[in-house]
Amino acid sequence: MPINYYIFLSIALFCIGITGVLTRRNAIIIFMCIELMLNAVNLLLVAFSKMHFRVAAEAGNINTTAGTDGQLFVFFIMVVAAAEVSVGLAIIVMMYRNIHSVDVNFLNRLKH
């Protein structure tokens, strides 16, 4: 597929994530929208890695491994996202325990 389609698909997913962050007040939904944005970037990285592989393969070398780096970056992004989710959800649970709500508007002064 043309790489442009992947670029536009990723942009659309990313912008939906941004819109979700801007329009929702539930902290968990905001967090899920951040995951959505991370996944949009992952998809684009994989598409670009396959584009680079194609360019290298068409240049002549059959056993090329061009584009491997992009897929490993995606792997590391997933690792970081998993760590981020565990800490972030712990923070949200603590916040719920203190103020009995997940509404981010209660936290606009970072104290209560």
Add this chain to the structure above:
Amino acid sequence: MNITQILFWLLSVMALFGAMMVITSKNPVYSVLWLILTFFSISGHYILLNAQFLAIVNIIVYAGAIMVLFLFVIMLMNLNKNTEPQKHRWVKFIGAIAGGCLLLVLVAALRNTEVKGQSALLNQGNIGLIQNLGKELFSTYVVPFEISSILFLSAMVGAVVIGRKE
């Protein structure tokens, strides 16, 4: 239009529809379920790009572990449609406009990029297989791999410290 293109469009529509439903659902549990659909369709894209390792990791880590964690926390807090905080209608409208403007700017900026003639290789090429990725991961990227294990350890300790009762 061959089967690959049909699958591409189907998965794209599924991903975008799921993402839209995530941010429009009133009930947080439905949002999580729609997000799982989005992640599955992104995994389908990975399979289409022959990145099989990432497709499986995406399903196991994202749709499996992370989304179960989200669902678990939502059910623990007993969130539903009635407790869902709502922003004012105008604020929602402005947020949607802002997101749409970003979409417009990015699409307009990238419409005529240099990569226009390029295309991603579908269902061919073996760089996405575990053999190649594993070799690269344990030779070139072995230091970041080990550092990420320390990151996981610190995240685990952090989650336990934050989550314990005072």
